Amino acid sequence: MTAAAAPRAWKATNPEFRERVRGAFDANRAMALIGAVLGEVGPGLVEIRLPISEMHMSHIPGVVHGGTLGMIADSALGFAALSLVPAETNGVTAEYKINLLAAAVGHEAYTRAEVVRPGTKLTVARADVWDVREGEEKLVAIALATLVAL
């Protein structure tokens, strides 16, 4: 798939975009609540990692609650968009959708979000979510979002 095979290299207009994203992540109390950790940050690219523990479980024993995966994916999508906007602009999520592909298990989950199309009004980004189980990784969710500049 052309688009999938050739991720774009976006240019951040804000030279301090890494500090911007890190500051927004640190200010986000919901990320702290679930124990999420900011990973790699690039122009239009954000990774969030989640060390999995009992508190993330769904009603099915050993299976992470899908909404928790949605929460890190949604956040990574928003921060990926935020990395490309001017310093004086803020961004919020207009909508997101997520397909849960497999039960997430193991000791960690992580998501990588990348901007598909940046814009002055709207930005579209997509994300994958993986779990990590004994050194192996499995794709457990895929998400797509529309972000709006404020």
Next chain:
Amino acid sequence: MTAAAAPRAWKATNPEFRERVRGAFDANRAMALIGAVLGEVGPGLVEIRLPISEMHMSHIPGVVHGGTLGMIADSALGFAALSLVPAETNGVTAEYKINLLAAAVGHEAYTRAEVVRPGTKLTVARADVWDVREGEEKLVAIALATLVAL
């Protein structure tokens, strides 16, 4: 709108569906983590309430993190589907999508999910999310999900 104006009355095949949903909610650790509370439960209908505090905030001061709203909506959608399946069947979320309509503020948010079409394989449900601010309520998100019976 015809469909919207005339919510259906579904019939639960499991006479113990209320206990089933309550048991699943209580077993869900992610719901406890964010402080969500189960509200009304009916056949194909589930309400979840979230007393809002600092820990739910996004990086924008005073505004609830959208992923937190996604988390209660996603859960209510799943439990609404679970209320209609046979006792021996479990259900998981295949996918959900949520439009965030306005910044959620105030002291409480709640979501009501209702099944649009039940099925032996797939169930489709939709949900609204409201915030409560000084006695007033505002529609802050709308969601749609596909649930699969296991």
Next chain:
Amino acid sequence: MTAAAAPRAWKATNPEFRERVRGAFDANRAMALIGAVLGEVGPGLVEIRLPISEMHMSHIPGVVHGGTLGMIADSALGFAALSLVPAETNGVTAEYKINLLAAAVGHEAYTRAEVVRPGTKLTVARADVWDVREGEEKLVAIALATLVAL
């Protein structure tokens, strides 16, 4: 469901909104191509009807192609948003999603779209799609969209 049970009455800022929507529908060649017909138009509300014939069929005999239902739903969602914008503003679809609930059969399908939240930048609307079979109607799809003002 509160939101579903109480559809809002929106106010069109453009007093000529009906002519505006009708003009846009008539200019839309894709609607003519599939034989779609504009039905009721109100402030934030648009209905499109599709007399079903062989040309709309999927690869499963007698079953309407889901993308055709998506096409009338997507259009009705866009026109519902267009009915609420100022005369000098145009609107385009940023994204839509549709759940296909049942095989659409019969001699007609129709969709009703209604605005859930209008906005100067973004409008969110939802739609139902019904088929008509021997005097009976069945809900066959449900859709949700984000529209952007230009």
Next chain:
Amino acid sequence: MTAAAAPRAWKATNPEFRERVRGAFDANRAMALIGAVLGEVGPGLVEIRLPISEMHMSHIPGVVHGGTLGMIADSALGFAALSLVPAETNGVTAEYKINLLAAAVGHEAYTRAEVVRPGTKLTVARADVWDVREGEEKLVAIALATLVAL
């Protein structure tokens, strides 16, 4: 992005999957109606091309109707899933969502859909849609779908 950078090689269980997909495409009247043409077919991969003419236009002159792009994307997603199911199984679309990234113009549009996760019950696939303008190509839409085996 790991998942995006490394598309999977799926194995078709039906050795006649190319004939299967071509037969389903040829039987699909809606594809003929809009003038869509089947392109490359691989295991879990389907391309559909659409020579653009006046009949595909939206109400904005020169801009292809987004629902038409949705129609080829939705079809490619369904056929990509169909390429991986056993010979005796059929597949239908449970839901799809599409983000329209830019106005589609030019003389042709095409979509490539690839399966992200095949399954005996549910398959998830994603698609890109491009337009072709004077030898240049532009990504104009991105879609994600859930398909169900029957």
